[in-house]
Amino acid sequence: MPELSTWVGLDDTDSYSGGCTTWTAAQIAAFLRDKLLDFPYLIRLNPEIPWKTRGNGALALHVSTLGPTQEEGIKRILAVASRVEGKTDPGLVLVSEGKAPRWLSDKALRDVVTKRLLEKALSISGETGAVQIVGLRPGLPRGLIGAMAAVAHTWGDYTFELIAYRDDLTKKREEVLSDVLYMDSLTAPVTFLNVDREDGQPLIYPHGPDPVLFGIRGEDPNVLIAAHDIVRNTSRPWVIFKTNQATNEHIVDIEDASRARPYTTVRFVAYVVDKPQVLQGGHVKIFAKQGATEIQVMVYRQTGYLNRISRELLPGDKVLFWGAVRPGKVPLTINLQGFKLLSAVKWEDEKPLCPLCGRHMEKTNFGAYRCTLCGVRAWDPQIKPITRRLRQGKDYLPSASAFKHLMKPWNRRPLPAAYQFSPAYIESQQNPHKILSGENY
Numbered sequence: 001m002p003e004l005s006t007w008v009g010l011d012d013t014d015s016y017s018g019g020c021t022t023w024t025a026a027q028i029a030a031f032l033r034d035k036l037l038d039f040p041y042l043i044r045l046n047p048e049i050p051w052k053t054r055g056n057g058a059l060a061l062h063v064s065t066l067g068p069t070q071e072e073g074i075k076r077i078l079a080v081a082s083r084v085e086g087k088t089d090p091g092l093v094l095v096s097e098g099k100a101p102r103w104l105s106d107k108a109l110r111d112v113v114t115k116r117l118l119e120k121a122l123s124i125s126g127e128t129g130a131v132q133i134v135g136l137r138p139g140l141p142r143g144l145i146g147a148m149a150a151v152a153h154t155w156g157d158y159t160f161e162l163i164a165y166r167d168d169l170t171k172k173r174e175e176v177l178s179d180v181l182y183m184d185s186l187t188a189p190v191t192f193l194n195v196d197r198e199d200g201q202p203l204i205y206p207h208g209p210d211p212v213l214f215g216i217r218g219e220d221p222n223v224l225i226a227a228h229d230i231v232r233n234t235s236r237p238w239v240i241f242k243t244n245q246a247t248n249e250h251i252v253d254i255e256d257a258s259r260a261r262p263y264t265t266v267r268f269v270a271y272v273v274d275k276p277q278v279l280q281g282g283h284v285k286i287f288a289k290q291g292a293t294e295i296q297v298m299v300y301r302q303t304g305y306l307n308r309i310s311r312e313l314l315p316g317d318k319v320l321f322w323g324a325v326r327p328g329k330v331p332l333t334i335n336l337q338g339f340k341l342l343s344a345v346k347w348e349d350e351k352p353l354c355p356l357c358g359r360h361m362e363k364t365n366f367g368a369y370r371c372t373l374c375g376v377r378a379w380d381p382q383i384k385p386i387t388r389r390l391r392q393g394k395d396y397l398p399s400a401s402a403f404k405h406l407m408k409p410w411n412r413r414p415l416p417a418a419y420q421f422s423p424a425y426i427e428s429q430q431n432p433h434k435i436l437s438g439e440n441y
């Protein structure tokens with residue numbers, strides 16, 4: 001008989017005041033360190049949900065079955081976390097092994113989970129009393145969808161993030177660029193998104209008032225520990241999360257662009273119709289078509305490199321586009337997250353030269369050409385080869401500083417290894433006895 005196990009799922013303990021659900025999860029993980037069966041999971045959900053909290057991240061811990069003491073400890077941690085935060089509505093669930101429906105996770109990652117769907121999921125899962133909901137306010141907690149979805153997550157591609165926390169929120173984070181650069185030079189590409197190479201800004205430090213000191217993302221938890229030791233300020237507690245960040249898991253491939261739905265991120269093939277238009281403010285608008293379906297591709301200035309390079313597209317280019325569908329727009333409008341040039345236009349029409357005087361002819365109203373000097377006519381333009389800056393088959397992506405959690409960097413080299421969890425991947429400073437005695441730890 002396999003040992004019985006429990007899942008702890010939680011979400012929405014951060015809300016607007018800039019707390020951080022990962023911090024609550026980190027404390028629970030430290031408290032249950034010896035009961036953990038795998039890394040704590042940090043699952044990023046659909047980033048296009050308008051009512052999400054900042055990172056739309058949910059957390060899950062897989063632990064061997066808990067006794068009443070441990071359950072009590074978890075509730076205490078949750079209560080303290082939300083007392084600090086004030087207006088949050090944290091949702092925590094304790095779910096028996098295998099009782100969270102897989103489809104809920106898929107839906108929460110790529111689509112919208114309605115209240116009705118959540119209730120359906122709960123009724124299935126709760127049939128045998130397998131789901132215990134721990135909320136701090138009456139009714140179903142708002143974070144319940146994320147909490148259930150994190151527990152139900154099915155792993156495909158994955159990465160790790162080591163998150164180090166600070167104990168004093170009033171102190172400014174000490175950002176040491178030279179350390180980050182040195183760490184990056186030794187560990188990339190096994191670690192990634194450490195630095196924005198365009199402007200030399202470190203990307204491991206968040207800027208909000210949350211308890212995160214820094215986060216280092218990568219493929220190998222052991223390399224993350226080494227990277228952590230290089231960056232200064234190493235005395236704080238830290239936790240390594242297994243995560244779906246940097247996997248592009250939020251993207252849905254669709255054959256037919258006309259079926260793209262709001263609040264989803266889609267990827268499809270289309271042809272560029274016009275030269276990209278540069279709008280006021282530096283944003284770029286590209287008109288594209290897939291069959292009869294017209295598509296507007298918006299490339300915001302904030303995407304940096306993607307915005308600049310997208311201006312190189314030409315009418316006739318066959319392109320794989322991916323981006324978030326904007327709700328309520330006709331024609332279909334996406335906010336571009338990346339593109340790949342599948343087939344590039346290589347020739348360009350040019351006004352033909354007059355065989356008599358050698359000057360370029362002018363276009364007439366009838367689509368033909370005529371030399372204004374000699375009156376010589378020609379029907380067809382000349383064609384000349386175009387030198388393209390864009391390379392076929394390459395992924396063009398935003399600047400590193402514009403990356404969102406789920407977006408996959410171009411240089412990610414997933415390592416095939418499976419990492420066995422050990423409590424050494426959690427560096428805790430807290431005393432479990434303090435949690436149980438109710439002291440403010």
Ligand SMILES: [Zn+2]
Binds near residue numbers: 354373
């Ligand atoms: Zn002429």
